[in-house]
Amino acid sequence: MKNFTNYTDFDRKEDFHFESKVVHGALGCEPLTGAVSFPIYQTATFRHRGLGQSTGFDYTRLQNPTRQELERTMAILENGKEGFAFSSGQAANMALFTILDPGDHVILSDDIYGGTYRIGEDIFGKYGIKFTYVDMADLDKVKACITPETKMFFVETPTNPMMHIADIRKISEIAKSIGAYLVVDNTFLTPYFQRPLDLGADIVVHSGTKYIGGHNDTIAGLVITSDNQTLIDHFRLQLKSHGNGLAALDSWLLIRGLKTLALRMEKHNENAKIVAEWLRKHPKVTKVYYAGFEDHPGYDVMRSQSTGFGGMISFAVDSVETVKKLLEGVDMILFAESLGGTETLITYPMTQTHESIPAERREAIGITDKFIRISVGIEHPDDIIKDLERALS
Numbered sequence: 001m002k003n004f005t006n007y008t009d010f011d012r013k014e015d016f017h018f019e020s021k022v023v024h025g026a027l028g029c030e031p032l033t034g035a036v037s038f039p040i041y042q043t044a045t046f047r048h049r050g051l052g053q054s055t056g057f058d059y060t061r062l063q064n065p066t067r068q069e070l071e072r073t074m075a076i077l078e079n080g081k082e083g084f085a086f087s088s089g090q091a092a093n094m095a096l097f098t099i100l101d102p103g104d105h106v107i108l109s110d111d112i113y114g115g116t117y118r119i120g121e122d123i124f125g126k127y128g129i130k131f132t133y134v135d136m137a138d139l140d141k142v143k144a145c146i147t148p149e150t151k152m153f154f155v156e157t158p159t160n161p162m163m164h165i166a167d168i169r170k171i172s173e174i175a176k177s178i179g180a181y182l183v184v185d186n187t188f189l190t191p192y193f194q195r196p197l198d199l200g201a202d203i204v205v206h207s208g209t210k211y212i213g214g215h216n217d218t219i220a221g222l223v224i225t226s227d228n229q230t231l232i233d234h235f236r237l238q239l240k241s242h243g244n245g246l247a248a249l250d251s252w253l254l255i256r257g258l259k260t261l262a263l264r265m266e267k268h269n270e271n272a273k274i275v276a277e278w279l280r281k282h283p284k285v286t287k288v289y290y291a292g293f294e295d296h297p298g299y300d301v302m303r304s305q306s307t308g309f310g311g312m313i314s315f316a317v318d319s320v321e322t323v324k325k326l327l328e329g330v331d332m333i334l335f336a337e338s339l340g341g342t343e344t345l346i347t348y349p350m351t352q353t354h355e356s357i358p359a360e361r362r363e364a365i366g367i368t369d370k371f372i373r374i375s376v377g378i379e380h381p382d383d384i385i386k387d388l389e390r391a392l393s
């Protein structure tokens with residue numbers, strides 16, 4: 001590991017394993033003082049020593065050392081060229097879709113995160129950009145949606161909340177054949193389990209609020225690009241113009257969260273498998289959606305592109321009464337929106353995460369009033385199961 005004395009150079013840590021990369025980031029220590037915990041640069045502006053003598057930092061809206069450390073670390077972890085940290089996952093996606101021109105067409109996963117759907121329909125729709133939603137697990141259906149205006153594919157895999165699996169390599173081939181971008185929302189798996197840029201994606205987006213931060217303590221968004229100068233210039237301009245860059249304190253929270261990402265993801269993955277198998281046997285549970293089941297239709301594709309299944313499970317129960325009992329009866333498990341933190345959270349997509357999606361579309365993809373989503377935390381799995389068992393009985 002190199003000893004840096006400035007903010008210009010950093011180490012991509014190519015020879016490190018992922019577990020070491022998350023701990024040591026880009027610069028790792030602060031280069032001037034050696035501070036082991038990267039400082040929170042709570043400053044709006046930076047002093048210039050003389051005319052034309054910038055330290056590389058001029059004004060925090062453009063760049064801040066703490067945010068830069070986070071952005072570089074994310075680029076290293078996703079094997080990307082550059083990273084950009086936004087004030088939320090929504091802000092990251094807003095910045096993403098502005099790359100399109102009026103008349104352009106986007107193809108998205110059909111059970112996409114509700115907020116992404118809202119950005120498409122309610123914001124960019126009125127600027128003449130068109131959005132088509134399709135089950136990305138079905139490549140023939142994907143191809144059938146292509147028009148001469150298709151400029152982007154936006155994929156979640158596994159999807160939220162139906163756990164459909166898209167083949168990133170194959171969709172990347174389709175996108176490349178028509179000169180369109182492939183964007184993967186990697187929030188559910190994180191680069192610990194899946195690195196879409198290595199599989200042919202052009203851009204990775206994250207809600208950093210979820211597993212990257214990992215502690216349900218801040219809101220953040222991240223974009224990582226492949227080595228494409230047009231994309232890099234686009235996102236730099238968005239941060240500078242929209243002024244929606246992540247603040248220094250929040251950047252620091254993500255840097256700290258990242259240090260335990262590998263450990264947390266292992267535990268989320270292990271616990272989710274135990275909970276999914278238990279749920280599947282429960283008489284009041286009618287169906288469990290979990291990509292780690294060997295009989296899941298996307299299991300083989302997932303095994304070919306990811307090294308784990310993550311901590312998310314969806315399931316349907318026998319009645320709305322059971323839903324009510326479960327949501328009100330859990331004790332350690334928290335009935336709350338969001339996912340990816342240390343605490344197990346239980347969510348009701350119909351009125352929470354997917355509320356913006358029109359009722360018929362929701363019903364068509366299977367998000368009914370008996371549908372529940374659970375973000376399995378890192379507690380002891382016996383306690384998670386005990387809590388579910390009691391609430392369900």
Ligand SMILES: *Cc1c(COP(=O)(O)O)cnc(C)c1O
Pocket residue numbers: 088089090091113115116156160185187188206207208209210219220221
């Ligand atoms: C939460 C989430 C978002 C939005 O991120 P925020 O940080 O809440 O703005 C986008 N995509 C997915 C898959 C999410 O789970």
